[in-house]
Amino acid sequence: MDKIKTAFLSYGMSGKVFHAPFLAFHPGFELLGSWERSKKLIHHDFPEVKSYESIEELLEDDVDLVIVNTPVETHYDYAKQVLLAGKHAIVEKAFTTTVAQAQELAAIAKEKGVKLAVFQNRRWDSDFKTVQKIISDKVLGDIVEAEFHFDRYNPLLSPKQHKETVNSGAGILKDLGPHLIDQALCLFGLPQSVFADIRITREHSLVDDYIDILLYYSNFRVRLKAGFFVREAIPAFVIHGKKGSFLKPRGDVQEDELKLGNKPNLKTWGTESIEKRGLLHTEINGEIVQEIIPTLQGNYYDFFDGVYHSIINDAIEPVSAQDGVQVMQIIEGAIQSSAQKKVIDL
Structure with missing residues (x-):
């Protein structure tokens, strides 16, 4: 099975609780690491992965998928950097802070030919x-x-x-x-x-x-x-x-x-x-x-399985950027x- 190399933009509760357990369980993902600012926590759970010092260092690595799980007001800026770097992205809710931001991210993902999913696990x-x-x-x-x-x-x-x-x-x-x-x-x-x-x-x-x-x-x-x-x-x-x-x-x-x-x-x-x-x-x-x-x-596993198939088999994302646009509307x-x-x- 092809592995999707994945990294977080933070490793607080969201990464540790809602994402990492399913990425570790799903055979199609390989966790590379997380950008960590002050607290270096990811090595407590995954000693073999990287702790990146900056988003630039993370994006320069051999990463396929980036999970944007930072505070809501940062989603647009970080997701835009991720997409412009040609990486697939999962963005936590709320997707962005405005409709215009959501529409722009959707357009960039389409232009770059990458997948953009919103983490609506509920x-x-x-x-x-x-x-x-x-x-x-x-x-x-x-x-x-x-x-x-x-x-x-x-x-x-x-x-x-x-x-x-x-x-x-x-x-x-x-x-x-x-x-x-x-x-x-x-x-x-x-x-x-x-x-x-x-x-x-x-x-x-x-x-x-x-x-x-x-x-x-x-x-x-x-x-x-x-x-x-x-x-x-x-x-x-x-x-x-x-x-x-x-x-x-x-x-x-x-x-x-x-x-x-x-x-x-x-x-x-x-x-x-x-x-x-x-x-x-x-x-x-x-x-x-x-x-x-x-x-x-x-089972939140089904969301991650949907993301896997969207990237590997070019299927539709389990929660699409357009879904995120409508929530913002x-x-x-x-x-x-x-x-x-x-x-x-x-």
């Missing part, structure tokens, strides 16, 4: 995959409304300074928002317009930490919410159709397992607790059905809507 969460199957099976009839939540209870400010200081990449809209927006776009496509309420709710916070986004489609609406003052969470996915409803708690276990240092596999990985199964209440073949639905297995529309207190056409 498409491979067990809960979302189950919701996706329910909708694709059309057991709810025509969709009337859907509501997705990414709720937490965490009134304290993050110790990561770049997340709490005012900059173009900070705030919940560009942290948790891209997950919710991408999931909505994955299921329903680009909406016609958007209305949003973006607020600050935590004491001493300087950045937005609450979002309520309403996406307008021709015959239905999708609401996306995230905040830090939800001590008792309601179902993270609520979908109502003309025949019935599906309610699903957020239950994916992958992030927690990765933080514990557990390694992915293809058999049992991403199997969530049965207590988190969703409730389907609908009409099928003229009969009312109310039952607990088994949850599909989640929603984010920009939401910012404009909240500021002007009106619905914004996309």
Whole structure:
């Protein structure tokens, strides 16, 4: 199997938890190293790889794929350098800070003939995959409304300074928002317009930490919410159709397992607790059905496998740059809507 030589632009939680375990497990990747500024951490986990002193040194090496997993406000500049160097790239969410930046990166990747993927791993969460199957099976009839939540209870400010200081990449809209927006776009496509309420709710916070986004489609609406003052969470996915409803708690276990240092596999990985199964209440073949639905297995491995095939077999990226552009269109529309207190056409 051809190996894709891969490097990180940082080795903090993102690289250590969300990327490295899958790159190490997938037979098609070879980890070369990471750019590290002050803390030299990658050798603790991978003693044989390189710790680069600069992005220039990294790009001069025999690297095929670069993972841009630095703070959001740096994504555009670093990804542009990577693409102009003729390297393939995976860029963390939020893809960029503006639509114009996202469109420019997509254009450069096309011009250079390299692959550019956005790391929207939540498409491979067990809960979302189950919701996706329910909708694709059309057991709810025509969709009337859907509501997705990414709720937490965490009134304290993050110790990561770049997340709490005012900059173009900070705030919940560009942290948790891209997950919710991408999931909505994955299921329903680009909406016609958007209305949003973006607020600050935590004491001493300087950045937005609450979002309520309403996406307008021709015959239905999708609401996306995230905040830090939800001590008792309601179902993270609520979908109502003309025949019935599906309610699903957020239950994916992958992030927690990765933080514990557990390694992915293809058999049992991403199997969530049965207590988190969703409730389907609908009409099928003229009969009312109310039952607990088994949850599909989640696995972020599938994202990396998709990236592998996009590079080796010239397949479409698992999450394309154009997908990233559309997420940024929603984010920009939401910012404009909240500021002007009106619905914004996309």
